[in-house]
Amino acid sequence: MVKISEYFFSTYKEEPGNSDIAGYSLSIRAGLIKKTAAGIYTFLPLGLRVLKKIENIVREEMNCTGAHEMLMPAVQPADLWMQSGRWYQYGPELFRLKDRNERDFCLGPTHEEVITDIAFHNIKSYKDMPINLYQIQVKFRDEIRPRYGILRAREFIMKDAYSFSANEDDLDLIYEKMFKCYCSILERLSLKYYAVEADTGLIGGKYSHEFIILAKNGEDEIAYCPQCGYSANFELAEFKHGKNNNDSNVKISTGQEVAKIKEVHTPGVTDIESLSAFLDIPVSQIIKTMLLKDGDNNVYAFLVGGERELNITKAEKATGKKLELLSQELAKSLNIKIGFAGPLNLTPEVKIFADTGLEMKKGMAAGANKTDYHITNVDCSKDFKIDKWADIIFPVEGDLCKRCSSELKFEKGIEIGHIFKLGTKYSEKMGAMFLDRDGVLKPVIMGCYGIGVSRILAAVIEQLNDEKGIIWPLNIAPFLVTLIAINIEDEKIKLAADSIYENLISEGIEVLYDERNVRAGVKFKDSDLIGIPIKLIVGKNYPEKKTLEVELRKDSTKMTFELDKAIKYIKEYPGKNSF
RNA sequence: CGGGAUGUAGCGCAGCUUGGUUAGCGCGCAGCGUUCGGGACGCUGAGGUCGAGGGUUCAAAUCCCUCCAUCCCGACCA
Incomplete structure (x- = not known):
């Protein structure tokens, strides 16, 4: 698919100057992204391949739920935001701008206003619902402090879906579908995650779940119960006080003593x-x-x-x-x-x-x-x-699950998805009403479901890496195989590798052909750094014995095959493995 | 916006305290040669308005002022 010497490609041996976390450092070193301004990043070709694959997984899973993809504008008129009241509430995090006629606009941080306006014009009857609409789009939030590369950027890619229903039951059904959809997405990405009960924050609504990818450097903390599966955002976690809570010295009231203050x-x-x-x-x-x-x-x-x-x-x-x-x-x-x-x-x-x-x-x-x-x-x-x-305190080590009384555990993670039941907050303010079966005009009941696409990319790297570099899950690796020709100056090896390259392409295998005239070690290190799952190595054994070496990124397993066996192995590999 | 720091070659940094030749080092880049299965080595070379503007001085990367940008710690969030 791509010859590396013809690709726009460069890796870095040295850590970037400001790299607090592994994921950011690796995404720069592997040449996935380049910082253009504070909190604003360019996706380089290699990074874009991964981003598009994540997008497609999200898209496929969303389509499976019956949601419909659309695309709303990034530039939004202030007028809509004034109707919802958020023009005044949102504060400096909203990127605001004026057009040449001094009219106010903003760069959308989310799209509730736009979608509700659309619903207002298109949904007239209970027969038009339930419906779930989504887009995969760039969002803008003028974060007070952008941080950790694309993990907390000011411009980022997000999938946001908005559902409309005539009654609470239909909303519950869609919410449930979206919950499952997010689980499927994260499972296809081979990520460890928790779906936790969460605070609803500024967006509003009464009920919500956050999807948290576990990562040592995560900004969010969750509490969970290994016994019954209860899990919640650390801030919201309900619990019972444990016995060993440093309380042993404290007397418990029996109601008999007379306290003397x-x-x-x-x-x-x-x-x-x-x-x-x-x-x-x-x-x-x-x-x-x-x-x-x-x-x-x-x-x-x-x-x-x-x-x-x-x-x-x-x-x-x-x-x-x-x-x-x-x-x-x-x-x-x-x-x-x-x-x-x-x-x-x-x-x-x-x-x-x-x-x-x-x-x-x-x-x-x-x-x-x-x-x-x-x-x-x-x-x-x-x-x-x-x-x-x-209950007005945080749980600590030793506290017990409210449901089953097992000891709670704590983990750090990265929030990558959030689903809300919005209710009628926006539809009421913006007049999105429908005529129900009983002939009564009612506000549309909404739900809102976000997942950070570019953040997933960062979070995956954060969760899946080792001292050599990134370890991509097969489903989103930029390429499945690096074809490495050892000593490309050897005419026999070069000819063989060229033909194997053509062979892999015709087999439909995504291959990055490293035909640079550099030492073998450079090629191995680069392939490991950018996290390609399989290396196919054409070395000095090929001209003589016609054997190739296959090496796996996840655990450095090395195998020797003849060409057709190697190709068969590679073709079948993704069927059985995640990495 | 509060608190702390930084800005010198594409990247990572030294030099600044105590102003004084031609501003260095490592990586990377180009050429030549030797190497060639886990980031080789030698030689040669290209590459800099020292963040910007102003000031002090015979003389400023270095001292002073202003601005800009970037980064780190707090409140926000996919």
Whole structure:
């Protein structure tokens, strides 16, 4: 298919300057991509071959679900975004531009507005639904900090699908189909992944799953149960407190003792660690009081165990408000002593939320709301007025699955897909209504299903590599075989390799023919670096014995074959293997 | 936008503290020769507005100011 000396191809021995993660470094070194600006990349021919293969797998699986491919514009009128309200909500992450007449436009980060507008014009009746439309397109997000090459780029390729249905049941069916579709895609890519319950974020909606590819350097963390299969985004994971949670020293309330609250002078002791040392008690016997405020400057106190961390996502769910840490000024005005804050004697307008893990604990220490003082020997459920008990912390090693009580495990990963049930958020705002069977005009019920195509490319490299380079799964390897002619200056070898090359092409095998006049080692290293699954080596044995060597990238297995056997082996190979 | 750094050949870097010939090194690239199954070696050579603009100075890659770009740490997300 391609002779390497005629290809636009170059690899690099040295690491690029800024390469924090393996995947980025390899995608540069293997000559897949080239950075054009911060967070903006060119796909070079080799990288584009992989990208197109990933696209096609996504396309095939989407088509299997009955979804229809279309293509929406990258440039979108501000008008539509004003209708949905997101023109004002999205902030600086939205790439905005003006045309020559000063009209506002943006470069689409997603396409809910455009598709809803289309639905408005085309879907009039319940008979027009359910329908699922998708596109594979370039997206723009002016990320605050682009990072890790195409893993978090400002311009990237995404498949986004939008479903329209007349009732919740139909939405559930499509959601289910998309869930399975994403599983099939990731299985065809031979990736280790989890589909986890997820937060719905800015896009909105009530129910969602994230698809996470496991990778050591991933930015996302998930919690999962190896027993029953429960898995969730680390931030959302529900759990039960484990027995071995450093809690052994903490007394559990039996409801009989009478607690005597003591006030202790603790000058300058403002953090959990030093309080633990000062009072000579474990951190888990201390109540940490975190103060946050919502958009209307209402203040909330969150009580969590000293060994725990407040999970703002869960705190927001518990309060139903977007929260942020209290500013120094606001704390002062409410007479709150940061460092000595506690649940006792707090200003009454502050609502107190306590982690359910504290419910049974007694003999605890906490801030006294008085500079340089803490209180000890307190019992959360008796001594304080708690407005609400809720799960507001992150799980840690040793915590148990809420469903089956097995120990939870944690993994890092990369989010590559996200599916949502949007409901009627956009259809209501933008007037996408349909006439139902009962003659009533109703808003269309929507779902939205995204998968990052260019991100998959980066994530695959991140998950599948070794010290030699990339190890492509067969389904997306840029070529199946590198044909390596050792010592191309030997006329016999060159002629043989040339004819084997023609032979492979006529057999329909994707082959990269390395006929450069360089030392063998260079060819081996390059083939390994760019991750071609099979090397077919024409060496000095060929002119004499007519034998070739086949070597596998995944485990360096070497085999010797005669030509027709080698070709047969290569042709049959993908049927039995993933790499 | 906050905090930290960097910008010198296609790539990776040294030189800057303490201003002073012709700005170096490794990789890569071109030519010649020897090599030739896991990133060979020798010789020769091409390649630089030292990020941009301004200033200080007899003299600036080096000191000062401004701007631009890039990267790293936090909030966002496929």
